[in-house]
Amino acid sequence: MVVTRMGDGSFITMTRDEVLRDVEEGVADAVKRGKIEPLSSDEIEHIVDICCRPQKFVSVEKGNELVLTYDSGTLKVTRLGIPIGMPQILQLYERVFGADSLELAYVHYSFKPIKSIVPEEQYAVAETSLVTTAPLLYGAMPNLPLYTKPDGPCENAAELLPMGKIEEAKRAQEEAAEYAIKDMVFVSSGVYEAGADGIDFDTTAAAGDAEFYATLKATEILREKYPDMAIEIGMAGEFVLGFHGSIEYDGVRLAGLYPHKQVGLAEKAGASVFGAVVNTNSSRTFPWNLGRAVTFCKACREAANIPVHANVGMGVGAVPLVMTPPIDCVSRASTAMAEVGKMDGL
Amino acid sequence: MDKQEFLDKVAQSVIDSDEELAEQLAKQALEEGMDPLEVINKGYVVGIKQVGDMFECGELFLPELIQSAEAVKKATEILNEAIAGGEEKKAKGKVLIATVEGDIHDIGKAIVVSLLVANGFDVVDMGRDVPVADIIAKAEEFGAQVIGTSALLTTTMVRQQELEKALVEKGLKGKFKTVVGGAPVTVRWAEKIGADAYAENAGEGVNKIMQLLEG
Structure with a gap:
């Protein structure tokens, strides 16, 4: 019997045949939803093999290692209550955790509140860049809802839509997107000029298609302004929610795009790295989620001309939805993303 | 034709x-x-x-x-x-929906509300950041059959547990069926806190509510 988990982290046992069936079903679900190519039978077997290995921690064969990045790095150690400054946290990531890039982030992690403290963040960027050698990104979320009432000046589409005020909801989102673009460009310019190597737009499109639009536009402006700036667009989920429904970028309707379509637009806007996200279904098994996540990510990688880093963490990339992601699943998901998904990084 | x-x-x-x-x-x-x-x-x-x-x-x-x-x-x-x-076609049921206290995320909830309305339910949307006491008071006033709560954060999902406890303490647990949802919420969490149902997404939320009302 194979000991594995459900997407909510609980342990289950399955036979190898059951694992195979679930991986195949996960692949089929991705194919159906994304209208993408399935994995080959050899690739499916490889995933089954990764799931069925008896070791608690599994890894890649030599030569298949990936670039390893972390988002919101400085926040994760701060949350543990360890009294330590941001530069020291990033030194730990670089020298202890083996991170290949570093991300400095303010505790609120959204562009809107950061705009008023940019000088402080510039100081942190400058200080960190003096004591680390890995590429230093500054990360934050576009977080469009912060521009809507009661937190911002625009009307709240989440209140307008259920009332049937569709045009008003669309206009409110477009207005919020313009505010978000300004803040993203302002903050990103500030930290880049203070010495950061680039910016990570993290959890992009969490509020749907208008937020994805804002991020793409901000990327476009920054790319023109700073040709050498590294820009990562990391997504919030596998599917761009059609909360606006008809907003377009470069003539493409953004609602309903899956990773293999998202990456093309990120590329056009000027992104250097794309962070693909596939959500974990907590009611399905880890093998089902893994087959599904790898199918989506592989299709994304094949469609991309820029590096693709798969998100492998709590509730994404097949990792169960638990506070401390279990290493048996994290290591298996990472291995499958490298060896089957052919990712450039994690 | x-x-x-x-x-x-x-x-x-x-x-x-x-x-x-x-x-x-x-x-x-x-x-x-x-x-x-x-x-x-x-x-x-x-x-x-x-x-x-x-x-x-x-x-x-x-x-x-x-x-x-x-x-x-x-x-x-x-x-x-x-x-x-x-006689008008009767609503399929009365549902009260809220995002729990301390949580300002309301997009997922808006989708659930829209789907419920589209499916013929009578819905009261209390918005976001709603205290447990207010949810219960409104459910009583509205005559809700189902209370649905959303939590997007691991730090706010405990409010769903507080709601279950409060319903038990007030002797209202059988009166209102409860459904929980939100990004960090799982079926295991729903079972742990004693919620009547868990919904992975908005569509499942509508189906689960229908099942609760039929049951």
């Missing part, structure tokens, strides 16, 4: 979110002496069900879903007036 073709056209007007055509077909059905209940059940309901399925598959989005629901509402109002005794 035979009856089935007419009913297909009715369903298509809903799928196309064509409010004007949906209303016009309702009037035409009455003029031609068709059974209003049959037109509702085999035309408009079929259409809105397909809209729900397309939304679930990502082929259609929230604004279209709402427009379709609005088309059904207006057309069925016309037909309901003609139903014998003037």
Whole structure:
């Protein structure tokens, strides 16, 4: 019997045949939803093999290692209550955790509140860049809802839509997107000029298609302004929610795009790295989620001309939805993303 | 046009979110002496069900879903007036929805509310950042059959547990069925806190609520 988990982290046992069936079903679900190519039978077997290995921690064969990045790095150690400054946290990531890039982030992690403290963040960027050698990104979320009432000046589409005020909801989102673009460009310019190597737009499109639009536009402006700036667009989920429904970028309707379509637009806007996200279904098994996540990510990688880093963490990339992601699943998901998904990084 | 073709056209007007055509077909059905209940059940309901399925598959989005629901509402109002005794089609159930206290995320909740309304439920949306005491008070006032709560953060999902405890303490646990959802919420969490159901997404939320009300 194979000991594995459900997407909510609980342990289950399955036979190898059951694992195979679930991986195949996960692949089929991705194919159906994304209208993408399935994995080959050899690739499916490889995933089954990764799931069925008896070791608690599994890894890649030599030569298949990936670039390893972390988002919101400085926040994760701060949350543990360890009294330590941001530069020291990033030194730990670089020298202890083996991170290949570093991300400095303010505790609120959204562009809107950061705009008023940019000088402080510039100081942190400058200080960190003096004591680390890995590429230093500054990360934050576009977080469009912060521009809507009661937190911002625009009307709240989440209140307008259920009332049937569709045009008003669309206009409110477009207005919020313009505010978000300004803040993203302002903050990103500030930290880049203070010495950061680039910016990570993290959890992009969490509020749907208008937020994805804002991020793409901000990327476009920054790319023109700073040709050498590294820009990562990391997504919030596998599917761009059609909360606006008809907003377009470069003539493409953004609602309903899956990773293999998202990456093309990120590329056009000027992104250097794309962070693909596939959500974990907590009611399905880890093998089902893994087959599904790898199918989506592989299709994304094949469609991309820029590096693709798969998100492998709590509730994404097949990792169960638990506070401390279990290493048996994290290591298996990472291995499958490298060896089957052919990712450039994690 | 035979009856089935007419009913297909009715369903298509809903799928196309064509409010004007949906209303016009309702009037035409009455003029031609068709059974209003049959037109509702085999035309408009079929259409809105397909809209729900397309939304679930990502082929259609929230604004279209709402427009379709609005088309059904207006057309069925016309037909309901003609139903014998003037009795309107009853709501499928009364549902109170809120995002828990400390949590300001309301997009997922908005989708659930829209889907419930589209499926004929009477819904009270209390908004976001709502204290447990307010949820219970409103549920009593509204006569809710189901309370649905959303939490997007691991730090706020404990409020769903507080709601369950408060319902037990007040002797209201059997009176209101509870459904929980939100990004960090799982079926295991629902079982742990004693919620009656867990919904992975908005579509499942509607199905679970229907099951709770049938049960």
